[in-house]
Amino acid sequence: MIDLKILREDPERVRLSQQVRGESVEIVDQLLALDEARRTAITTFEALRAEQNLLSKSVGAAKGDEKTALLASAKELSAKVKVADSARAEAEVAANAALLLIHNLISPEAPVGSEADFVVLEHFGTPRDFGIKGLEGFEAKDHVELGKILKAIDTERGAKVSGSRSYYLTGVGALLEFALVNYAISSATKAGFIPVIPPVLVNPPAMEGTGFLGQAAENVYHLEEDDYYLVGTSEVPLAAYHMDEVIEGLPLRYAGYSTCFRREAGTYGKDTRGIIRVHQFDKVEMFIFCEPKDALAEHQKLLQWEKDFLNAMEIPYRVIDVASGDLGASAIRKFDIEAWIPTQNAYREVTSTSNCTEFQARRLNIRYRDGDTTKPVATLNGTLVAIPRMIVAILENHQQSDGSVVVPAALRPFLGVDRLLPA
């Protein structure tokens, strides 16, 4: 949630942010009115309550007729307090509900527009020249085909057992996951991250606090019988880790390894082949709690760690600055890294890093000590490696004409081989 003080003092800034995001602008003025009503209701209630507290005390001290008289007026006052209290509660619920609808105040540096209006910040590496007439002299196979040749990916049996968008990683496919995870965790640990294996089954407060129920609710698996959610990213349990705490020792950097579950509602027909878009995958996610003044710098660091990973995998990629309409509720700015996928002749998102400033921390009530007060921390997240898409990128970019795949040097110590051979 945003800072109510900013809303009161500079509502125009909030309206503008909502507008470039393509979100409701009217809600801003509704919230202003609801906030005013809320404060009035609080004042009314508290005045009555203070009166009641005094009166109650005198009832305790009084005796006889005096007590009877006091009791009568106390009873009357009690009824008034009850009414004022429920009016206050209603006003607070309404104001809070409206407050939760407003998205984080966008960075003025984020490009304005919808999904297609991203800005390319930089390119790294050069895509190989596949095709008979190209430098490589052979047509690139896609990861599904390579996965079959290597006996690394089995989407057919995945579909048999778990439906569409499911898969088995087998043999070198499974080993590749372990190697990627081990490489990711070991480099994150060297960079000062605390490795974490979080729960992937979380309760409603954790889910709501992270802002996933409003924005992306349709993509979240909900276990109705137990009222638990399956997380779509370990960002959720990592953010909620310090829920309702005043934390010390900032910045705190965590690298969470977990399975991620996504319903992928509304993506019919998109990426139906292969393992680019799946319901379940494993991911190493970086998550940072820091003082708000350090958030910008931490965001750049996250981006750098993500680039380091892609560089180590020797995969061509570009960095994009995601446009205002495609940011998600919590982020003020977001950078995606898109890896080159030869058979799609396109760059595809493999990692993403967001600066959420204090937005999530306010909802989750995570603070730090600043002098003699407490203030909400800033939170940031970034993908270190999302396994299936990284496997796709590695297989397709490092394939050879015989269907074998050269293993990037950084991964060799973790995989034990230089090359994946047809099985």
Add this chain to the structure above:
RNA sequence: GGUGGCGUGUCUGAGUGGCCUAAAGAGCACGUCUCGAAAGCGUGUGUUGGGGAGACUCAACCGUGGGUUCAAAUCCCACCGCCACCGCCA
């Protein structure tokens, strides 16, 4: 899954309807003493929200949510969590 016990501030822990403005101790901070420190002594010591330029003031918070009452940490109900034992189990 069953039975029993427990949930109070940074911690330990008292408090079974009004004297709770939550005792006491520990911790922490500051002061005093000291060459310096410890011990001792003194003072202070939560969070959130409303009002106020501010000193300040008012309200809420004793696991969570309801209820009873003029008045609830205290009584009632539900839920959650923790501990112990039994059963089952990777």
